[in-house]
Amino acid sequence: MHERMTEEEIRCRRLAGQHLLAPAPARTVVRDLCGVQAQFLQSALHALRIRSGGACGPERLVKSWTIRGTLHVFALEDLPVFLHRGRAQSPRDCDTLGADARVDAARKRFFADLILQRIEAGENTREALRAACRSAGMTDGEAESIFNAWGGTIRALCDAGLIGYAVCEKKTFMRLPDFAPMEANEARLEMARRYFAHFGPATVRDAAYFFGATQSQVKTWLDRLPVRAISCSGRTYYALEDGPGTPDGAHDIPPCVLLAGFDQLMLGYQKTESLFFRPEHLRGIFNLTGIVAPTVLLNGRVVGKWKRSGRRLTVTPFEAVRAADRRRIEEEALRLFPALSGVVFTEE
Template sequence: MTQVEEDSMFDQWGGGIRDLCERGFMCHVVQEKKAFKLCLPFKPIQEDEAKLEMARRYFADFAPATVKDAMYFFHSTKAQVIDLLDKLPVRSVECGGKTYYYIENGKSYDKDIPDCILLAGFDQLMLGYQKAESLYLPQEYIRGIFNLAGIVMPAVLLHGNVVGKWKNKNGRLSVELFGSVCEKDKKAIISEAEKTWASLKRVEWIS
């Protein structure tokens, strides 16, 4: 491989690696360190069929979601989303003046949702919904998580709502809170951090 070919393959914007991923030949390994693996063999399907299947998975696993959420997630128009909804076995529920759609997925859960969850950067819970429609991200905190450079910060989810963002460097966890948080909830954040990182040395609060 020549230097020019190597530079093209490993270009910082994706290069050949990105092309192989987009075509379904490679995918990321689920781990902190960046690595790739070969995808399992698959049989391509028609574009319309693929879009319908992606919409089915979205409304089964990301839902409840609004039409605007789906427009944001799929980069689609309102008419395109409504057309997909018409072809899927969705149910709807009204909440806060908005209509949410979902597909029963048959899953059941025997555990309570944790008081605190430390979301990763670019977490799907943030990316799966239109920012202005999100059930989890208060509007006044949008810029704290979605910055103007296109970075989606690691969020602190407390009782189902984003209350801050975190950064862990060399065992030192910095938690920037966007508003007031009581001592009991701070202990819940610390407890979750200790479960996540066995090597955690200290927690610093930024407000």
């Protein structure tokens, strides 16, 4: 027989699992959440900050392409999991070490080896690497492939587990330590275990959305994991038996959280069935160009989005927000960003 929960109980358990009720070390956070998406690094650092109780250092963290083929920050010790054998690779020829329309395979391999040598020598910024390749004869056409803005040879070396992005605002690369990639089935099962432990309770559709997998694949993982089934509002949710949970009201839902852009709390669940925002607010969060806005979570529900520009933070509510709640939002903004000159509420 399925356990029963209310939507509020599920929200509370998800917030606990995602370290939004009690802070944890940054390396614990990235491990439990299968990394944090890092399309914009400042968003990833903010996601870690609100879960780890303060600024997080980049030590033992790396950035590379992982889940859904997107950039994530994760722990170096998880290289075998996220860069596992048989994982999906970019479909673009320029993101491989093979020939493409601009560079033949031998030439690309030559520049790939040069990039590795320069990184090992400490010339690890994108600008320095491009300059080194230029000095070695790289043409403008070859540069469009090798230093492609969305990947190129840099991505091929990242996908091969040879280099990764250092976790800093400037595009800087690091040589990765040697590691033994896990087999695909075991790595995916480990990621699913973390998901149902820290994103759960979650539905099959939620997990399929997060991993970019089929529902059949998710059901295969569930068959191998010690999960419990939970019923709520006609849907079945799953959570790991020994997941973090929320012991007997030990934590209350926080009155206000300023979530990051591309936050795992938004990306972790099928967006058309989210328990954290109303359906009519979906396009205010997920726009049509693929951007996921930083949002204001008030008493466990998204009520608007926010943006910081210099010393000003602007909040755009999706619905009426009471004066007392506006004060809570302002207090949280000033706690996170003490140098702010003001918090402004505006309409779309």
